[in-house]
Amino acid sequence: MKRIALLAILTAIAGCGSSSPTNPTSGPIVFTSALSAANEVPPVTNADANGRGTATITLNVPRDSSGAITGAGTMNFSAQLSGLPAGTEVRAAHIHPGEAGRNGSPLVNTGLTAATAITLADGSGTLNFTNVAISQVDAQSIMTNPAGFYFNAHTSTSPGGAVRGQLARR
Secondary structure, eight states, rough: OOOHHHHHHHHHHTTSSSTTTTTTOSEEEEEEEEEGGGGGGSSSOOOOTTOOEEEEEEOOOOOOOOOOOOOOOOEEEEEEEEEEEEEEEEEEEEEEEEEOOOOOSEEEEEEOOOGGEEETTTEEEEEEEEEEEEEEEHHHHHHHOOOEEEEEEESSSTTOOOOEOEEOOO
């Protein structure tokens, strides 16, 4: 009997980490996204067709003891891109609402523009954006249904999006 009680306590403690989506804490909420040109709608078939990568997006928002978001916050983005042509200009990166196979308008803009484009000299590189503002409503929507949102990066060759991936909570 004591072993069963001890096992129940240890199981409960193990499930309380910040990476557990069913047992929220007040720490950051982390999402990942596997990026591919084939995930764009329609799939990319031009020189960017071999584009791929990963994105890690960290949501920093105030939350109450039950994990509910209680105010606006910020997001940090780190996206590693590869397989794009040498000299590719990445001109935009956003989070959009939309399930796999559906497009949506940008919801959270990283601030990257054609005027501030990042050139990937050899077709690979990392995009980092910090302290991007997000409203309480948008943060709650993403936290509630991450798969209903996607991250994508736009290039000069693929202005509608070069690589895309649905969000998944880590």
